[in-house]
Amino acid sequence: MMEFTPHSSPSNTGWIEVVAGCMFSGKTEELIRRLRRANIARLNVKVFKPKIDIRYSESEIVSHSEQSLPSILVDSPNEILTLSEEAQVVGIDEAQFFSNDLVEVCNKLANQGKRVIVAGLDQDYRGIPFEPMPQLLAIAEYITKTLAICVVCGNPADKTQRKVVSTERVLVGAADSYEARCRKCHYIPE
Ligand code: ZN
Numbered sequence: 520m521m522e523f524t525p526h527s528s529p530s531n532t533g534w535i536e537v538v539a540g541c542m543f544s545g546k547t548e549e550l551i552r553r554l555r556r557a558n559i560a561r562l563n564v565k566v567f568k569p570k571i572d573i574r575y576s577e578s579e580i581v582s583h584s585e586q587s588l589p590s591i592l593v594d595s596p597n598e599i600l601t602l603s604e605e606a607q608v609v610g611i612d613e614a615q616f617f618s619n620d621l622v623e624v625c626n627k628l629a630n631q632g633k634r635v636i637v638a639g640l641d642q643d644y645r646g647i648p649f650e651p652m653p654q655l656l657a658i659a660e661y662i663t664k665t666l667a668i669c670v671v672c673g674n675p676a677d678k679t680q681r682k683v684v685s686t687e688r689v690l691v692g693a694a695d696s697y698e699a700r701c702r703k704c705h706y707i708p709e
Contacts (some may be wrong), residue, residue: 533629537655538615540665540688541679543699547573549665550610550638551586558632565606566590567599569616580673598625612692614691617648622654643688644681644697645707667699672686678705 538549553565557564570592581587590610593599596617603609609628611679614621621637628635641652641664656662670674676699690696 520685521598529664531632533632534634535549535629535659536634536636537626537656537659538636538638538663538665539652539697541640541642541657541667541677542694542697544665544667546638546665547581547612548586549663550612551588551646553590553636554608554610555666560632562607563605564608564610565603566610566612567593567602568612571613571616574632577578596621600624603633605634608634608636611635611637614637614655615652617651617656619651621651625640627656642678642702644679646678646705659679669704670698671700671704674701674703676701678702680705681708682709
């Protein structure tokens, strides 16, 4: 994992960090790592994920390598705003499952002086940018792109290959229907 930039935090201001990548690239591990360190620093940390993502645990964010952190399930980005009043650090996982309202909510939280850390899939299974991630990447101060390993050729991979036939943009709870592929080995299933 690439080292993260702000070792000494900016003072008297909030900011937005985005961790973007394909499935199996370690996005959630990286989010959990940053939030754990904020916990150790005794900061008030709140963690959210969309209700649609209940694949492993109702009340935790869980990475593929089984690290976990307690989290709050929300339907809409505006709930994050309401529930984060006391928080100094706000973590958001699976951002691609939220509406574009998440962009404004992250801006508001950062403008309130909070550190906002958002993780999500930056492309769908076709390799098309997955809203609201492109917008979040544009407004973030700090961006980390996590790469997986292509299961076909071993190159760094940033695409999510769907192995089943479906034109739904989201197949929730179907991690075994996907694998990481590089640009060369990725194809759009028809
Ligand atoms: Zn490959």
